[in-house]
Amino acid sequence: MNMQMSALAAGVPPASVRQRVTAQGAIQVSLHPGELMQIESPDQGQCCELVALGPSGADVYAPLGLNANVQSASVTLAHLSSGRPSAQRLQRQLEGWGIREAQLQQAVHLPADQLPLQIEATEQSGPVSLILLAPGEDMTPDAQTTVSELEVSLWLLPERTPELPAPLAEPVQEIHIPHSSARAYRVRAGEWIQIIDVAGKQCSDFIAFDAAALEQGEEVTLDAVATRTLAGHALPQPGLYSRFADSRLQPMLELVQDTVGRHDSFLLACTPKYYEDSGYFGHVSCSDNFNRTLKDWGVAPRAGWPAINFFFNTQVEACGTVGMDEPWSRPGDYVLLRANRDLICASSACPDDIDPANGWVPTDIHVRVYGAENQFERAIAHRVVPEELPRMTKQTAFHSRTSKLTRQFAEYRGYWVPTEFEGWGARAEYLACREAVVLMDLSPLRKFEVVGPDAEALLQYALTRNVRRLAVGEIVYSAACFETGGMVDDGTLFRMGEQAFRWVCGDSWSGTWLRELAEQRGDRVSIRESTDQLHNLAVQGPNSRALLSELIWQPENRTPVSELKWFHFTIGRLGGPEGIPLMVSRTGYTGELGFEVWCHPDDGGQLWDAIWEAGQSYGLAPLGFDALDMLRIEAGLIFAEHEFCNQTNPYEAGIGFTVPMKTKEEDFSGRDALQRQAPESRQRLVGLVLDGNEPVHHGDLVYDGRMPVGQITSATASPLLGKMIALCRVQPAWSEPGTRLEVGQLDGLQKRLPAEVRILPFHDPERLRVRS
Known part of the structure; x- marks a missing residue:
């Protein structure tokens, strides 16, 4: 069969396996004769270099149709020669496969403009094993030469089962469970259990027993009600808990990694009754399979086993009805658990x-x-678009420092971020920002390099602001809207050059949307994500200028930090002309005088240490997301999925100032929809100050009598006012300062909390501090 022809034809079946080559990373791929591989650069700007594993690499390239591209892997070699930490990581990876410099000198280079490319293994090539690289050197903060990922799709022969993913470490047990069966196994305290979906879309039920109790004849198992109660959940729901407990309320297992993000906790494993009720008498079931495999462990049979239903895709309707669909899991997807004690498990x-x-x-x-001596990072999966491969939670460039100061982390936009710091707490961190200076990790912000002859024209249409007025070295805050007027995202746009911009926003999908927009318009522009090449710290507070002026060196042709204007940026180095390269912007999210400092992730530790040490004489404290929420609400600053979403326009989100209808003559996305909307009909974002200190929450309705007139979008206890405050979206007739309203809780009627409408922001209404 000619799989290459079928792949190029319409109606090609889905790929058997899809993989991602991370920026500056590599993967190994095996192809048998008749199998097809496609390599693609999602942002159309990343090259690929390819090395055949083994000594006969050069002889393999010709039958694969790659002889025209045989040359040195020049981009990879240049990266390795830098000796930077990213190069050292790649070097170790290549050495693990036995790749030497001689093989890199006789490799395949595929420029970005030749991708996507299909490669078919033939009888002449025989089975081949290839190393695919997404190479590139580290990007400095003032450059826009980002390195990005590649996507690889494999169409395998029907009889070939997808290969298992590489082990996370050296396994101490390997248990293969053929379809329609079950296996029991012992796990020691502290050991790690990886449950892998081999071919994708396959559920695996899991139960566990306390091994010591079982030896005494007592069956102490995972308990659904105990687990759910300890997690604060009233009812079962799709998803996994971070810890699973037994009937004694003691933890048995801890969830560490999950590449799928869609499972069910504690429905029954399938039972004979389910199949009988469906008319399939005698159909094998997981419960029967568990009974058989657990018999040798002295466990009594049950008609149905409560289980964690890994990879089972369920949804719960508002009425409580449970439905299901095909699993989200793909070949090689897995969950990783850690045993809190000796267990007897069954899968x-x-x-x-x-x-x-x-x-x-x-x-x-x-x-x-895996043995208890191993350590694996906590991570869960998310996807930017539904059809892509999962992305696991990452650590920022500063995690090695923040993790020494706190154990309180939350997942935010695919990264772990500290919520508060031990020894400080949200209130002390807040006060340090208002009175001295704080240091905060804001690396989850997404960065996109928008470069090309039509870069300005694209952004002039995509963003509400008048981009043509932006000078090189200047920054502007803007909204981006759909044609409906609903917001795609908000963010800051840096003008790096005449046709070179950096868009810093909250959502990775902003980049996807910009690429789609550029394609529709026919713009000649490159849009590449640089988030993994550019992490940033926020240095905020009255002492921030003095602190950074002491640390940042600038050449004579660059504006010094001490003279940097609001919403401008400059380039410098840490400590002197030989220090690590940095970009410094006078921006922030606190309502205080402040800056952000941008660096390559591999330089993050050095940057944190320098600011932390120098900051002690200025009263420096770390700042977590809990304190940031207090600061930004007092400052009237908006947050995605709270003050805005795709059904909220910039006026309703409280940032109507970003829409210059009168001074921006050119069209922009959403302009017609915004013009059609009468200003009198728009909901408005206002402040609410509550009479008491009872907490209110995002989503609480706001009433005038029995009539709902608005909704809380964000709320916090304000140290500034000594009261509970909130951002609230209300109908225009109820937006005047001084209007008395009530926040409704319980069913909206049984509990009312009086409040008064205030002008935003609560803190520094003239924004004199941030401009100082």
């Missing part, structure tokens, strides 16, 4: 073939157990 490969639970075709499950 199944579900036999359900009468509904979508296993994609209609049951396949195998594989379990790996």
Whole structure:
């Protein structure tokens, strides 16, 4: 069969396996004759370099149709020669595969403009094993030469099962569970359990027993009600808990990694009754399979086993009805758990073939157990767009420093961020920002390099602000809107050059939207994400200018930090002309005088240490997201999915000042929709000060009598006013300062909290401090 022809034809079947090559990373791919691989650069700007594994690499390239591209892997070699930490990580990876410099000198270079490219293994090439690289040197903060990821799709022969992912460490147990069966196994305290979906879309039920209790004849198992109660959940719901407890309320297992993000906790494993009720008498079930495999451990059979239903895609309707669909899991997806004590575990490969639970075709499950001496980072999956591969939670460039100061972290936009710091707490961190200076990790902000002859024209249409008025070295805060007027995102635009910009925003999908917009318009522009090449610290507070002026060196042709104007940026180095390169912007999210300092992630530790040490004489404190929320609400600053969403326009989000209808003559996305809306009909963002100190929450309705007139978008206890305050979106007739309203809780009627409308911001209404 000619899989290459079929892949290029319409109606090509989905790829058997899809993989991602991370920026400056590499993966190994195996192809058998008749199998096809496609390499693609999602942002159309990343090259690929390819090395055949083994000594006969050069002889393989010709039958693969790659002989025209055989040359040195020049981009990879240049990166390795830098000796930077990213180069050292890649070097170790290549050495693990046995790749030497000689092989890199005789490799394949595929420029970005030749991607996507299909490669087919033939009888002449035989089975081949290839190393694919997404190479590039580290980007400095003032450059826009970002390195980005590649996507690889494989169409494998039907008889070939996808290869298992590489082990996370050296396994101490490998347990393969053929489809429609179950296996029991012992796990020691502290060991790690990786449950892998081999071919994708396959559910695996899991149960566990306290091993010591079982030896005494007592069955102490995972308990749904105990786990749910300790997590503060009233009812079962799709998803996984971070800890699973037994009936004694003691933790048994801890969730560490999850590449799928869609499971069910504690429905029954499938039972004979389910199949009988569906007319399939005698159909094998997970419960029966568990009974058989647990018999050797002295466990009594049950009609149905409560289980964690890994990879089972359920949804719960408002009325409580449970539905299901095909699993989200793909080949090689997994969950990683850690045992809190010695356990007897049982895992199944579900036999359900009468509904979508296993994609209609049951396949195998594989379990790996790793020794307790290993350490694995906590991570959960998220996706920017539904069809892409999952992205695991990352640590920022400063995590090694912040993790020494706190254990309180939350997942935000795919990164772990500290919520508050031990020894300080949100209130002390807030006060340090208002009175002295604070240091905060804001690396989850997404950065996009927008470069090309039509860069200005694209951004002039995509953003509400008048981009043509922006000078090089200047920054502007802007909204981006759909044609409906609803907001895509908000962010800050840096003008790096005449046709070179950096868009810093909250959502990775902003970049996808910009690319789609550029394609529709036919703009000649490159839009590449640089988030992984550019992390940033916020230095905020009255002492921030003095602190950074002491640390940042600038050449004579650059504005010094001490003279940097609001919403401008400058380039410098840490400590002197040989220090690490930095970009410094006079921006922030606190309502105080402040700056952001931008660096390559590999320089993050050095930057944090320098600011932390020098800042002690200025009263420096770390700042977590809990204190940031207090600061930004007092300052009247908006937050995605609170003050705005895709159904909220900039006027309703409280940032109508970003829409210069009169001074921006050119069209922009959403302009017609915004003009059609009468100003009198728009809801308005206002401040609320409550009479008492009872907390109110995002989503609480705001009433005038029995009539709902608005909704709380964000709220906090304000140290500034000594009261509970909120940002609130209300109907225009109720937006005048001094208007008396009530926040409704319980059912909106039984509990009312009086409040008064105030002008925003609560803190520094003239914004004199931030401009100082």
